[in-house]
Amino acid sequence: MLWILLLGFLVMQLFGWLFAKGLLWLLPHNLSRTTRRAVWMLVFGIGNGLFFILFFHLSSILFRLFTLWLVVVLYGVLTILAVWSAGQLLRLKWPPERTLTARRVLAAGLFFGLFALSLYNAYTPVVRYYAVRIGKPLDKPVRIGVASDLHLGVLFGSRQIDELVRIMQRERVDIILLPGDLMDDDTEAYNMEHMQPYLQRLRAPLGVYATLGNHDLFGHQAEIAATLQEAGITVLHDNAANVDNRFWVLGRPDEMDVHRADTADLLKQIDTARPVFLLDHRPTSITRHEQLPIDIQVSGHVHNGQIFPGNLVVKLLNVLSYGYEARGRGHYFVTSGYGFWGIPLRLGSQSEVVVIDASGE
Structure with a gap:
């Protein structure tokens, strides 16, 4: 059981790293170092904080919040990979600002689309x-x-x-x-x-x-x-x-x-x-x-x-x-x-x- 928890924790760190990198890729590139650090701290702080609280105090509400956060990270990573892949395939010669806007619009559509589809699948037998x-x-x-x-x-x-x-x-x-x-x-x-x-x-x-x-x-x-x-x-x-x-x-x-x-x-x-x-x-x-x-x-x-x-x-x-x-x-x-x-x-x-x-x- 302990090795499963350890493996899960390590996988969570990997996906957290990918999610944070992806968020910074979608945000303006001229962000201050403080803001970038805040993104990293927020991503790892939420996930790891809920993980360790649950480890010592099991609660159904906290467990649902933790699970929801894991899904947010997972869907975020899937979205970012899809947007990045689309950019590599299309190779559009757009100005940087227009490219960044297109990334954000596509990412938002895919991210919320995944949640809408998932909710539909859960409640539509x-x-x-x-x-x-x-x-x-x-x-x-x-x-x-x-x-x-x-x-x-x-x-x-x-x-x-x-x-x-x-x-x-x-x-x-x-x-x-x-x-x-x-x-x-x-x-x-x-x-x-x-x-x-x-x-x-x-x-x-x-x-x-x-x-x-x-x-x-x-x-x-x-x-x-x-x-x-x-x-x-x-x-x-x-x-x-x-x-x-x-x-x-x-x-x-x-x-x-x-x-x-x-x-x-x-x-x-x-x-x-x-x-x-x-x-x-x-x-x-x-x-x-x-x-x-x-x-x-x-x-x-x-x-x-x-x-x-x-x-x-x-x-x-x-x-x-x-x-x-x-x-x-x-x-x-x-x-x-x-x-x-x-x-x-x-x-x-x-x-x-x-x-x-x-x-x-």
């Missing part, structure tokens, strides 16, 4: 469709709606739940699966914003099933599970539900729960001649699960990186970080999530609902 055929009898096809990582809280609440209800109704799903991180650490904002009546409207003919993710296990898991159950959602915690005598829905808590059961042991408790649909918040056990009689697994957690280049990083760290793969005996789905973590921004990913049409032999 798309529906991804898949159709799979499982290797077990299923009397008739099942349409499964999947929404992971809602992170219900201050920035994501009743309006987004209402939209999720409309999507599931429009898609006419038979069953809804919610594989973890439904709350943003606790139920405080959920209760203050009176989200319960909205979540109670999330219904499907064969039921709504959920399991707890890592953000549901930060000390408030009992309260979160009770809140979900009061909303009519079946919370699976190392157990399975027999759905209409047709198939099983099996749910595991996140691996943060050190007492969670092994999947193979859970499967011994049910008749696996019937189809088995598994909710497992993280996609970290796929290579083990593909050897087991699991027909469909749905996961989330990694948010498809949420913000570029995070999507590239999670792809390196996971067997399947996003999308769908048929592996071994089953079909595996990892969604980018319906909500977001921390700040309402997505770049290189988009909030989504997954709809799976499953048919049997």
Whole structure:
């Protein structure tokens, strides 16, 4: 863990240096030495100051501010690189003042455009469709709606739940699966914003099933599970539900729960001649699960990186970080999530609902 923090800190210094250099490149070149020093101190002071405060005093508000600052620096660096590259390609013979003005206008447009696109991606979910055929009898096809990582809280609440209800109704799903991180650490904002009546409207003919993710296990898991159950959602915690005598829905808590059961042991408790649909918040056990009689697994957690280049990083760290793969005996789905973590921004990913049409032999 310590080496990850150290690496992250060093990367932050590199991007801070690039950002400060880029800002000075966009500012008038006749700035005084004092002003230039102030730019450097401001860039490194904000980032490093928030980093060290968080290191000794973890706070959700400070964490969001720190994350937002990191995104400002990242988008600033991406913008400056894009503007510089455009200048190298076009090689316009403009006077220095006109060139500097063009740089600033283009940089401002790109920078705020990245934020606008990221905000749109975070709050405008798309529906991804898949159709799979499982290797077990299923009397008739099942349409499964999947929404992971809602992170219900201050920035994501009743309006987004209402939209999720409309999507599931429009898609006419038979069953809804919610594989973890439904709350943003606790139920405080959920209760203050009176989200319960909205979540109670999330219904499907064969039921709504959920399991707890890592953000549901930060000390408030009992309260979160009770809140979900009061909303009519079946919370699976190392157990399975027999759905209409047709198939099983099996749910595991996140691996943060050190007492969670092994999947193979859970499967011994049910008749696996019937189809088995598994909710497992993280996609970290796929290579083990593909050897087991699991027909469909749905996961989330990694948010498809949420913000570029995070999507590239999670792809390196996971067997399947996003999308769908048929592996071994089953079909595996990892969604980018319906909500977001921390700040309402997505770049290189988009909030989504997954709809799976499953048919049997």
